[in-house]
Amino acid sequence: MSMAKYIARRSVEILMLMFVIATLTFLLFRLMPSDPMGIQIDPYRTPEEVQMMREVWGLDKSLPEQYTLFMKNTLRGEFGRSYYWGKDVYGIIREKLPPTVLLFTTMTVMSFSVGMYVGRIIAWRRGGKLEYGSTVTGMFLFSMPGFWICLLAIWVFSFKLGLFPLGGMKTDMLWVASANTPLIIKALDIGYHMFLPLTVGVVISFPGTMLMMKNVMLETLGEDYITTAKAKGLSEKVIRDHHAARNVMLPMVTVLTLSLVGSIGGSMIIETIFCWPGLGAEFLSAAMNYDYPVAQGAFIIMAALLLVALLITEILYAYLDPRIRY
Amino acid sequence: MINSRLRKPKTKWQKRKERIRNTWRLFKETKVGLIGIGILLFFTIMAFSSFIPPRIDEMYIPLYGADPDIITISSPSLKHFLGTDSMGRDLFSQLLEGSKWALIIGVTAATVSVVLSTVVGLVSGYYGGVVDVLLQRTAEVVMTLPGFPLIVIIGSLLRGVSIWNIVVLISLLGWPGASKVIRAQVLSLKERPFIDSARVCGASNFRVVFRHIAPNILPLSFLYMTFGVTGAILMEAALSFIGLGDPTTVSWGMMLQWCYRSGFIYKAPFWVLPPGLCITLLALAFYLIGMGTEQIINPRLRKR
Numbered sequence: 001m002s003m004a005k006y007i008a009r010r011s012v013e014i015l016m017l018m019f020v021i022a023t024l025t026f027l028l029f030r031l032m033p034s035d036p037m038g039i040q041i042d043p044y045r046t047p048e049e050v051q052m053m054r055e056v057w058g059l060d061k062s063l064p065e066q067y068t069l070f071m072k073n074t075l076r077g078e079f080g081r082s083y084y085w086g087k088d089v090y091g092i093i094r095e096k097l098p099p100t101v102l103l104f105t106t107m108t109v110m111s112f113s114v115g116m117y118v119g120r121i122i123a124w125r126r127g128g129k130l131e132y133g134s135t136v137t138g139m140f141l142f143s144m145p146g147f148w149i150c151l152l153a154i155w156v157f158s159f160k161l162g163l164f165p166l167g168g169m170k171t172d173m174l175w176v177a178s179a180n181t182p183l184i185i186k187a188l189d190i191g192y193h194m195f196l197p198l199t200v201g202v203v204i205s206f207p208g209t210m211l212m213m214k215n216v217m218l219e220t221l222g223e224d225y226i227t228t229a230k231a232k233g234l235s236e237k238v239i240r241d242h243h244a245a246r247n248v249m250l251p252m253v254t255v256l257t258l259s260l261v262g263s264i265g266g267s268m269i270i271e272t273i274f275c276w277p278g279l280g281a282e283f284l285s286a287a288m289n290y291d292y293p294v295a296q297g298a299f300i301i302m303a304a305l306l307l308v309a310l311l312i313t314e315i316l317y318a319y320l321d322p323r324i325r326y
Numbered sequence: 327m328i329n330s331r332l333r334k335p336k337t338k339w340q341k342r343k344e345r346i347r348n349t350w351r352l353f354k355e356t357k358v359g360l361i362g363i364g365i366l367l368f369f370t371i372m373a374f375s376s377f378i379p380p381r382i383d384e385m386y387i388p389l390y391g392a393d394p395d396i397i398t399i400s401s402p403s404l405k406h407f408l409g410t411d412s413m414g415r416d417l418f419s420q421l422l423e424g425s426k427w428a429l430i431i432g433v434t435a436a437t438v439s440v441v442l443s444t445v446v447g448l449v450s451g452y453y454g455g456v457v458d459v460l461l462q463r464t465a466e467v468v469m470t471l472p473g474f475p476l477i478v479i480i481g482s483l484l485r486g487v488s489i490w491n492i493v494v495l496i497s498l499l500g501w502p503g504a505s506k507v508i509r510a511q512v513l514s515l516k517e518r519p520f521i522d523s524a525r526v527c528g529a530s531n532f533r534v535v536f537r538h539i540a541p542n543i544l545p546l547s548f549l550y551m552t553f554g555v556t557g558a559i560l561m562e563a564a565l566s567f568i569g570l571g572d573p574t575t576v577s578w579g580m581m582l583q584w585c586y587r588s589g590f591i592y593k594a595p596f597w598v599l600p601p602g603l604c605i606t607l608l609a610l611a612f613y614l615i616g617m618g619t620e621q622i623i624n625p626r627l628r629k630r
Contacts, residue, residue, distance in 0.1 A: 017467065139610060145606070147563075155592045284568060287570075288482065290482060292483075
């Protein structure tokens with residue numbers, strides 16, 4: 001099977017998965033015991049008015065009709081109007097998405113590279129103090145609740161030492177139209193605000209990768225071809241980086257896929273605690289405020305992004321493992 | 327060897343006892359597992375003593391008991407080992423109550439989810455065919471669902487969730503990973519000669535699966551259960567912290583949420599630190615026990 005064919009097949013499968021998730025979301029919101037009208041109605045409305053609102057929202061239609069409407073609108077990117085803000089959900093998502101993508105992508109790439117790098121080194125020097133120390137630290141960090149690390153980090157670095165802002169993404173003064181700030185200052189400002197959430201995010205999520213990398217690498221080091229490479233008299237570095245680490249890449253891509261799904265929840269909490277104006281924080285507060293259109297739209301968009309990320313890792317996997325392509 | 331053959335054949339119970347003793351010896355050698363058991367023991371004692379403080383005085387009731395002399399936040403003192411929260415409730419008895427709930431939630435959620443994944447793995451691996459495809463596809467869908475956001479949505483739709491809802495949700499979303507590994511193991515086990523001999527003796531499919539294959543799978547299930555407990559404890563803490571927890575249950579995540587909501591988060595280290603540390607240690611304990619088990623199951627990980 002050629003690479004193109006493989007990608008095409010996986011894309012179709014991912015699309016089907018997206019369809020399943022959208023359907024599940026629809027069912028979830030419609031079959032739950034809470035009536036969407038409940039939040040809007042006050043007791044002084046007449047039954048006629050209530051009926052009119054139902055018609056405006058399309059709630060008088062049958063379930064299959066609602067379903068087709070929902071699917072059509074979702075495909076067009078229309079998620080309705082926020083109960084809480086009164087704004088179009090599409091606009092809210094478009095406003096909140098870039099910060100999330102910026103933070104989440106940087107965080108994932110960084111934590112994965114750090115985890116792989118450290119894991120490779122400690123597996124190579126197994127039995128040493130370095131391995132012991134980083135394994136214990138890794139396990140501790142792995143078992144800590146992420147939100148607690150966030151709180152401690154803010155407490156120490158922002159509140160006590162005053163090194164970083166308490167939250168937010170930018171200093172508003174620099175961004176008003178009259179300030180006329182050069183672009184580089186704006187970028188640095190965002191970087192300054194992003195430093196702490198990013199670091200905390202990496203600290204939360206790299207231990208998983210590191211420990212996994214260590215385990216996989218240790219298994220690979222026991223393989224016969226490593227012994228062969230050693231017997232050939234290749235240098236340590238060549239064996240480590242070209243023989244062992246390359247083969248380790250394969251299982252690690254699978255791990256990346258799974259950890260992506262897992263870290264979505266973590267990044268939502270990071271966004272909330274650091275007041276990062278992203279989709280995750282918006283989703284959480286929407287869910288808390290029973291703002292269902294926003295919660296539903298954000299959930300579908302996040303699931304779609306996640307699936308795109310999965311597709312990318314799968315293509316990477318196919319690229320790394322010729323057995324899948326041919 | 328010859329001697330042992332001449333001796334009386336061991337009874338089933340003796341054999342079983344010996345096997346347990348051997349496993350325990352291996353487990354002790356791993357050290358990490360032993361540390362894990364130690365921490366777990368500590369928290370179990372804490373959980374069992376959670377009913378003591380309320381008996382001493384009503385003000386020690388974790389959820390609504392308040393010290394009439396102190397109706398606000400106070401630092402640690404002799405009367406309140408860890409101080410009181412913003413409503414004058416004793417933090418130490420809350421911590422004890424929290425360890426009870428953490429153990430209950432963690433162990434129940436992990437057990438339910440591991441039973442699910444074991445059954446799915448066994449059935450899917452042994453029977454194959456359409457059943458296998460269906461179960462595996464379902465597992466893949468559940469695996470790619472963003473679990474945390476999904477629980478948040480369901481929690482919001484139900485207008486708050488009880489502790490048992492949380493347990494059910496965590497276990498319903500947590501089974502696919504382990505079931506894939508167990509299925510792979512079943513696939514290799516069912517080709518072994520002892521399965522053939524069992525079948526030749528006339529064992530039914532059901533008997534083969536649950537009497538011959540399942541016992542060989544159980545250590546693996548236990549391993550995933552320990553990791554599952556870690557996940558469940560952390561998940562419950564995160565859910566409680568963002569405000570989706572059960573407000574009638576005093577869990578560690580709930581304590582942190584109360585602290586965050588009341589605005590003392592950066593002012594009262596005696597309120598913030600203990601629950602977080604407890605979550606970390608208990609999650610770590612189960613993780614360590616899992617690591618110890620893993621080293622017994624997979625001899626390649628043992629020290630050379």
